[in-house]
Amino acid sequence: xxxxxxxxxxxxxxxxxxxxxxxxxxxxxxxxxxxxxxxxxxxxxxxxxxxxxxxxxxxxxxxxxxxxxxxxxxxxxxxxxxxxxxxxxxxxxxxxxxxxxxxxxxxxxxxxxxxxxxxxxxxxxxxxxxxxxxxxxxxxxxxxxxxxxxxxxxxxxxxxxxxxxxxxxxxxxxxxxxxxxxxxxxxxxxxxxxxxxxxxxxxxxxxxxxxxxxxxxxxxxxxxxxxxxxxxxxxxxxxxxxxxxxxxxxxxxxxxxxxxxxxxxxxxxxxxxxxxxxxxxxxxxxxxxxxxxxxxxxxxxxxxxxxxxxxxxxxxxxxxxxxxxxxxxxxxxxxxxxxxxxxxxxxxxxxxxxxxxxxxxxxxxxxxxxxxxxxxxxxxxxxxxxxxxxxxxxxxxxxxxxxxxxxxxxxxxxxxxxxxxxxxxxxxxxxxxxxxxxxxxxxx
Amino acid sequence: xxxxxxxxxxxxxxxxxxxxxxxxxxxxxxxxxxxxxxxxxxxxxxxxxxxxxxxxxxxxxxxxxxxxxxxxxxxxxxxxxxxxxxxxxxxxxxxxxxxxxxxxxxxxxxxxxxxxxxxxxxxxxxxxxxxxxxxxxxxxxxxxxxxxxxxxxxxxxxxxxxxxxxxxxxxxxxxxxxxxxxxxxxxxxxxxxxxxxxxxxxxxxxxxxxxxxxxxxxxxxxxxxxxxxxxxxxxxxxxxxxxxxxxxxxxxxxxxxxxxxxxxxxxxxxxxxxxxxxxxxxxxxxxxxxxxxxxxxxxxxxxxxxxxxxxxxxxxxxxxxxxxxxxxxxxxx
Numbered sequence: 045x046x047x048x049x050x051x052x053x054x055x056x057x058x059x060x061x062x063x064x065x066x067x068x069x070x071x072x073x074x075x076x077x078x079x080x081x082x083x084x085x086x087x088x089x090x091x092x093x094x095x096x097x098x099x100x101x102x103x104x105x106x107x108x109x110x111x112x113x114x115x116x117x118x119x120x121x122x123x124x125x126x127x128x129x130x131x132x133x134x135x136x137x138x139x140x141x142x143x144x145x146x147x148x149x150x151x152x153x154x155x156x157x158x159x160x161x162x163x164x165x166x167x168x169x170x171x172x173x174x175x176x177x178x179x180x181x182x183x184x185x186x187x188x189x190x191x192x193x194x195x196x197x198x199x200x201x202x203x204x205x206x207x208x209x210x211x212x213x214x215x216x217x218x219x220x221x222x223x224x225x226x227x228x229x230x231x232x233x234x235x236x237x238x239x240x241x242x243x244x245x246x247x248x249x250x251x252x253x254x255x256x257x258x259x260x261x262x263x264x265x266x267x268x269x270x271x272x273x274x275x276x277x278x279x280x281x282x283x284x285x286x287x288x289x290x291x292x293x294x295x296x297x298x299x300x301x302x303x304x305x306x307x308x309x310x311x312x313x314x315x316x317x318x319x320x321x322x323x324x325x326x327x328x329x330x331x332x333x334x335x336x337x338x339x340x341x342x343x344x345x346x347x348x349x350x351x352x353x354x355x356x357x358x359x360x361x362x363x364x365x366x367x368x369x370x371x372x373x374x375x376x377x378x379x380x381x382x383x384x385x386x387x388x389x390x391x392x393x394x395x396x397x398x399x400x401x402x403x404x405x406x407x408x409x410x411x412x413x414x415x416x417x418x419x420x421x422x423x424x425x426x427x428x429x430x431x432x433x434x435x436x437x438x439x440x441x442x443x444x445x446x447x448x449x450x451x452x453x454x455x456x457x458x459x460x461x462x463x464x465x466x467x468x469x470x471x472x473x474x475x476x477x478x479x480x481x482x483x484x485x486x487x488x
Numbered sequence: 489x490x491x492x493x494x495x496x497x498x499x500x501x502x503x504x505x506x507x508x509x510x511x512x513x514x515x516x517x518x519x520x521x522x523x524x525x526x527x528x529x530x531x532x533x534x535x536x537x538x539x540x541x542x543x544x545x546x547x548x549x550x551x552x553x554x555x556x557x558x559x560x561x562x563x564x565x566x567x568x569x570x571x572x573x574x575x576x577x578x579x580x581x582x583x584x585x586x587x588x589x590x591x592x593x594x595x596x597x598x599x600x601x602x603x604x605x606x607x608x609x610x611x612x613x614x615x616x617x618x619x620x621x622x623x624x625x626x627x628x629x630x631x632x633x634x635x636x637x638x639x640x641x642x643x644x645x646x647x648x649x650x651x652x653x654x655x656x657x658x659x660x661x662x663x664x665x666x667x668x669x670x671x672x673x674x675x676x677x678x679x680x681x682x683x684x685x686x687x688x689x690x691x692x693x694x695x696x697x698x699x700x701x702x703x704x705x706x707x708x709x710x711x712x713x714x715x716x717x718x719x720x721x722x723x724x725x726x727x728x729x730x731x732x733x734x735x736x737x738x739x740x741x742x743x744x745x746x747x748x749x750x751x752x753x754x755x756x757x758x759x760x761x762x763x764x765x766x767x768x769x770x771x772x773x774x775x776x777x778x779x780x781x782x783x784x785x786x787x788x789x790x791x792x793x794x795x796x797x798x799x800x801x802x803x804x805x806x807x808x809x810x811x812x813x814x815x816x817x818x819x820x821x
Contacts, residue, residue, distance in 0.1 A: 241688045245500070247600035247622030247657060317601030361579055365599040365620070
């Protein structure tokens with residue numbers, strides 16, 4: 045089966061490619077580039093991407109799919125549907141399911157459910173410790189054989205430095221990246237939002253930025269000690285980014301990710317006690333937001349990941365203190381990333397690097413995150429100028445816990461291709477391409 | 489000047505004018521409690537529900553008496569005996585009560601934001617009787633009424649608030665009210681309970697002092713906060729003994745205060761811990777005056793929110809309509 049993605053602008057940092065070329069995909073793999081002038085192969089289906097950006101498929105390293113065990117919030121199928129609607133061709137599922145993914149049986153189940161859905165690729169992340177309890181190591185070797193791509197106890201932080209060290213040393217033996225949720229639980233205990241002026245005003249217990257910084261520094265020190273690859277999840281503070289910079293300077297294998305809400309909203313958004321502003325790490329003050337934007341600009345931040353965390357309406361309708369942490373994010377991330385492009389914080393190449401090239405590299409997904417020949421035919425098609433409004437009533441996720449309902453965006457993923465199959469097409473795709481074509485015809 | 493808000497959720501959002509109107513209205517009700525027949529018909533036929541999720545004797549009784557003195561029917565619901573023990577959520581509890589058409593719901597809850605949650609979801613006017621560490625607006629109002637009674641005006645007064653500021657809704661509401669009316673507020677207490685950043689709470693008029701002596705120096709009003717014993721277990725201070733000696737209010741402290749300084753406390757007091765018996769029982773202590781003024785203030789609040797005293801001008805009606813916008817999306821056929 046041949047698919048020719050034609051008339052688009054290919055942006056692929058892995059090959060330093062930024063050109064108006066056609067892309068030929070055959071039997072799920074990229075065959076190669078073609079000039080626009082070249083005729084399409086006869087047996088190829090032509091996908092017209094006039095005026096659109098063609099990038100290697102976006103990879104979200106951090107999502108919570110809730111299956112097995114909490115299917116009332118989300119299933120692997122609905123999560124994968126939301127993913128492709130947001131432009132993501134691959135998603136990595138965190139193990140805090142019920143049962144926790146700490147053994148090969150659950151790993152295989154998640155993979156099978158992902159395959160059954162036939163939408164985004166679903167890559168499971170295995171737990172670091174049994175039940176993510178922080179006491180005994182989980183069977184990383186067995187889980188790797190079953191198909192995990194990294195290990196993490198996300199949702200909890202690894203409580204003692206000694207345990208984190210063991211986990212890193214053991215994971216190193218399987219060339220698995222350790223993803224850490226940096227949060228010193230003793231400093232942040234009981235906190236429900238960022239500790240700062242707003243937590244004082246609102247009378248809510250705060251989680252100081254120091255709690256994240258302390259663990260980030262600890263992880264960098266342990267990376268030095270063990271030589272293991274560590275990836276710091278959803279960083280939200282200036283201090284943690286500083287720790288990553290220092291680690292980078294001395295050549296440590298430390299990488300990090302940032303979630304879109306953390307560069308888009310501040311702790312002031314909690315002022316109405318809206319539980320859709322409650323997540324962990326919390327929305328921080330303006331200074332931290334500025335530091336994240338700077339980190340995205342200067343390369344300290346490696347990856348954009350959503351930390352998509354669906355929760356049922358009933359759970360988010362509880363008192364602020366009682367409500368669970370988390371918001372959805374798969375369908376709004378790319379729109380929020382385009383904010384950064386339009387604000388001049390990053391350019392389009394950097395966007396692709398953050399959403400595709402770097403994620404593939406960090407989780408060692410060698411044949412993804414690139415448009416090289418023989419890479420997997422995962423492609424994300426984007427329109428940086430498309431203006432749209434997020435309407436949560438039309439979300440493909442089972443859950444609606446988002447702070448972005450009704451928010452206007454400029455820039456979106458308008459089609460998603462997985463293994464050469466178009467698994468998502470924006471409802472207005474025909475209108476978009478036809479207006480691009482007329483723009484072109486008008487000589488613009 | 490009238491009070492056009494549908495709910496009373498906090499002091500922070502009120503203007504000085506609104507606060508003064510509330511205090512002036514409260515003043516008109518202080519007299520009722522001194523009569524032989526302690527009733528006015530202002531809220532006759534109205535139903536006020538006190539929905540208390542946290543234990544409270546004085547505040548709940550105060551609201552109950554206030555409602556009854558206005559001739560309203562007052563119903564008390566305390567969570568221990570309610571369906572909450574059967575797993576009912578806050579929202580469902582409130583909605584069920586609302587189906588019985590109360591004219592006002594007074595809520596006290598251990599979690600900040602609970603009254604705001606209810607105000608979003610319910611049609612009835614909501615009065616915040618204390619939500620976690622956030623605000624306790626009627627306490628600040630009754631404190632202000634008491635200060636006005638003894639000092640004439642709040643503007644320019646030096647007020648010291650000492651104790652567990654961090655967890656205190658009384659401190660927050662008082663700080664907003666007093667600084668809005670032009671007082672200089674100084675707070676002090678153990679370092680773990682009075683963060684230096686607390687000064688950022690308001691734009692002007694608030695200082696964080698390192699010692700309680702510094703806060704009390706020249707103060708016209710000294711407000712003492714109750715020490716919450718559970719904070720000791722959570723390692724905020726080492727012992728009650730240490731607290732009593734170093735952070736409790738003793739007679740010698742009052743020598744540094746302004747002459748004729750008054751002492752206040754929201755109650756209940758821990759005698760001998762945050763306040764010495766000598767001071768608590770002295771004529772400087774207005775603790776019992778506060779309680780008396782509490783009824784008048786709550787009468788004013790219920791009167792302004794649950795009927796009577798509403799502004800019938802076009803502008804007032806429009807504002808009331810905006811504030812009282814129903815949240816229901818489905819209307820009866």
